[in-house]
Amino acid sequence: MEEQELRAVVIATLKTIAPEVEDGDLRADRPLRNQVDLDSMDWLNFLIGLHEKLKVEIPEADYAKLVTLGDVLDYLQKKLK
Amino acid sequence: MDRPAIIRKTAADLRLPPNLADYAATRAAFSWDAVRAELAGLPGGRLNIAHETVERHAVGPLRDKAAFRFLGAHDTRDITYGELSRLTNRFANVLKSLGVGKGERLFLLSGRIPELYVTVLGSFKNGTVVSPLFSAFGPEPIATRIKLGEGAVLVTTELLYERKVAKIRGELPTLRHVLLVGEEGRATNVPGTLDLATLMAQASDEFDIVPTGPEDLSLLHFTSGTTGTPKGAMHVHGAVATHWATGKYALDLHAEDIYWCTADPGWVTGTSYGIIAPLLHGVTSIVDEADFDAERWYRILDEQKVSVWYTAPTAIRMLMKAGAEIAKKHSYPALRFVASVGEPLNPEAVWWGKEVLGLPIHDNWWQTETGGIMIANTPAFDIKPGSMGRPLPGIEAAIVKKESDGKVSPVDTADTEGELALKRGWPSMLRGYLHNEERYRKCFAGEWYLTGDLAKRDADGYFWFVGRADDVIKSAGHLIGPFEVESALMEHPAVAEAGVIGKPDEMVGEVVKAFVSLKKGFEACEALRMELLGHARKKLGAAVAPKEIDFLPSLPRTRSGKIMRRLLKARELGLPEGDTSTLEGGA
Numbered sequence: 001m002e003e004q005e006l007r008a009v010v011i012a013t014l015k016t017i018a019p020e021v022e023d024g025d026l027r028a029d030r031p032l033r034n035q036v037d038l039d040s041m042d043w044l045n046f047l048i049g050l051h052e053k054l055k056v057e058i059p060e061a062d063y064a065k066l067v068t069l070g071d072v073l074d075y076l077q078k079k080l081k
Numbered sequence: 082m083d084r085p086a087i088i089r090k091t092a093a094d095l096r097l098p099p100n101l102a103d104y105a106a107t108r109a110a111f112s113w114d115a116v117r118a119e120l121a122g123l124p125g126g127r128l129n130i131a132h133e134t135v136e137r138h139a140v141g142p143l144r145d146k147a148a149f150r151f152l153g154a155h156d157t158r159d160i161t162y163g164e165l166s167r168l169t170n171r172f173a174n175v176l177k178s179l180g181v182g183k184g185e186r187l188f189l190l191s192g193r194i195p196e197l198y199v200t201v202l203g204s205f206k207n208g209t210v211v212s213p214l215f216s217a218f219g220p221e222p223i224a225t226r227i228k229l230g231e232g233a234v235l236v237t238t239e240l241l242y243e244r245k246v247a248k249i250r251g252e253l254p255t256l257r258h259v260l261l262v263g264e265e266g267r268a269t270n271v272p273g274t275l276d277l278a279t280l281m282a283q284a285s286d287e288f289d290i291v292p293t294g295p296e297d298l299s300l301l302h303f304t305s306g307t308t309g310t311p312k313g314a315m316h317v318h319g320a321v322a323t324h325w326a327t328g329k330y331a332l333d334l335h336a337e338d339i340y341w342c343t344a345d346p347g348w349v350t351g352t353s354y355g356i357i358a359p360l361l362h363g364v365t366s367i368v369d370e371a372d373f374d375a376e377r378w379y380r381i382l383d384e385q386k387v388s389v390w391y392t393a394p395t396a397i398r399m400l401m402k403a404g405a406e407i408a409k410k411h412s413y414p415a416l417r418f419v420a421s422v423g424e425p426l427n428p429e430a431v432w433w434g435k436e437v438l439g440l441p442i443h444d445n446w447w448q449t450e451t452g453g454i455m456i457a458n459t460p461a462f463d464i465k466p467g468s469m470g471r472p473l474p475g476i477e478a479a480i481v482k483k484e485s486d487g488k489v490s491p492v493d494t495a496d497t498e499g500e501l502a503l504k505r506g507w508p509s510m511l512r513g514y515l516h517n518e519e520r521y522r523k524c525f526a527g528e529w530y531l532t533g534d535l536a537k538r539d540a541d542g543y544f545w546f547v548g549r550a551d552d553v554i555k556s557a558g559h560l561i562g563p564f565e566v567e568s569a570l571m572e573h574p575a576v577a578e579a580g581v582i583g584k585p586d587e588m589v590g591e592v593v594k595a596f597v598s599l600k601k602g603f604e605a606c607e608a609l610r611m612e613l614l615g616h617a618r619k620k621l622g623a624a625v626a627p628k629e630i631d632f633l634p635s636l637p638r639t640r641s642g643k644i645m646r647r648l649l650k651a652r653e654l655g656l657p658e659g660d661t662s663t664l665e666g667g668a
Binding site: 015016018019020033034037038039040041042043044060061063064 | 217219240372373374375376377395399402403404407557588589592611612614615616618619622623624628
């Protein structure tokens, strides 16, 4: 999947949980949860949503690696290859 | 799996002699005056939480012991009792130099960073009343609370200020000073605010604690009711007697413990037991600055050699969901006592502790108004999984029934459902709701404080939670007032009426679910649902906003016009609708 396409899917998934998110305001190098109000349940639902949309397994043990939007995109990119 | 109804304790379960070994004898001999005599106190009958928690240790053998160990994103920082004394003196001097006096209110909005802890304790030294806010609140709950509390000072981070406060600053005329913590230690330069680090660097690290008495206010904790605005529960310096006694009996703190309370100080557990109680007992507290992560939490328990752990049912259920394999990557030989608070802990979770961590989890019960733990399962005694335990020494609890004259009387028959009540007079009991004497009075019937929780007591004296007596929603252990959520939804131009309920959820207890009906000209559709969700989240923040929104043609109301949340909930759950005689139109 192209990088732009993947980013669009990730943002669309995020928006099902936090519709107030404006794509342009998100910085890929900063912790996502510092930029978007996501409680633990929202975060879990976001990762579950990505798993469902992209058919990618995201084991709980990997959750700690996913902090910034950039982390999420890199992680998914590798998994999709 | 078939499990016995009682977890029996034997001497082998106790690694240290328990502080509460003989339940009946300790209760019989207990007096709050004797507990107060164990506190250091200040000359002239004065009392200050910062003196009890910090100063008396800073001049004694604990001076160089770590009071806190902060686990940041990149590094670990220990703050000793001696250093905590100097830092909190500096902060008290900062307040003094800004002309902030005794009794004025300081609001706090931040994650679990060292500055938060220094601010709380430094404010106590200056006699300033602290009101912690949860950092996942949106602008609206923040503004409502600062306005109600007439906040004079706000301490927050640059990031949170820009995201949540800057746009509402104009609505907060009482706020004279905003002190900012910069990102990664950088100085801030935001118009209308001051840089906290700069002020701290200029301040002296010597300070004489402002004279405070046991009845002077220390903390203002906001909590939610069914109707109207949030209530500011006022607490006093004298509450430390409860924090001392419960740290001893309910958490079984011993001097050598490494203690981890996972609660955020934005809520009462995070201040009473994340700051005050462990410092009183001179233990080292772990503070994790990061959000929940299963792997990280197990690593902390293991690597930091946590011996006493106080956490919450939602976190425990999230750990359970993450699976036992992650837990088994680590070992927990130092861990000797695990307690939980926030909502009833289901029996499976109690047992999970025993099976995965090697220790059962001890549920306990209290609320913002009680200021400290009231009813608990403690190390030396059998656990009945699903029960909140028994009243602690100094606490008299009962199930009460209302009489026709409005008075209440205790119900002596075991296993009878009724309202949980506490005999008034324990030191950390709230002293009032700020500017709301009437609501405060309604909490009492004669000598009894009415908790609003329905419960039962069994023949062995164990209490069992049944439900709330009102419509307040309990999500991840925190109370959410439906009215606050409904009001925010009603501000959207498409919404005609809104009714908000707690929908049972395995993970967090209840999730906030909203039902809305639309004004003429608006059509229910997915795009509008998303728009409303975004609207509510922007105003209320993730902690308060609904997770689900459903459209209804109209909402059920009583003839007097009140939305029948009970009926919405019954319909949502497919339960019998109960008495609908007051329903408008009889539908």
